[in-house]
Structures are given as structure tokens and as C-alpha cells.
Amino acid sequence: MQMINIGFGNFVSSHKLIAVVSPDSAPIKRVVNQAKENGMLIDASYGRKTKSVVIMDSDHVILSALKPATIGQRFSDEDITEEEQE
Secondary structure, eight states: EEEEEEEEEEEEEEETTEEEEEEEEHHHHHHHHHHHTTOOEOSSSSTTOOOOOEETTSOOOOEEOOHHHHHHHHHHHHHHHHHHOO
């Protein structure tokens, strides 16, 4: 199982990740609010400004202080490493 670092020593499974998006749009704000109401929100930003929202296949929504591009790059790096191992 490959893990992606989403900042501050927090990791998510790359196989469970659906999307990494910016938190600025109204639809994403609604997704975050709905996840909070349903108890499915995980705040991994350590009190810093949320710069990305990670959506998992388990309906969990994770807030991160890293930019979506940074997490995306880490995901790409993991894919390259995984291909090299095969």
C-alpha cells in the first residue's frame, strides 16, 4: 500500500484517494460542511489555513495545509516509484 504525505506527518492511502481540490469554490465548501455534519471530516491542517481538500473513497474529507499541486506531485512521485518496483 502506497501512502501520500499530506503534511505534518499525516499520510493517506493512494489507493483510497479520489481527488485533491482547492477549498475556494462553493461546491467544495458544501462538501466540507456536509462532511463535518456527518462526522466524516478530518482536519489535518494543524490550525493553519486550509489550502486543499482531499476526498477519499470512504466519503471522508480531509483538510490539508498543503497546496493541491504539492499533494498531486507527491502522488505522481509515488506512481513512478510504484512502477519502478514492478
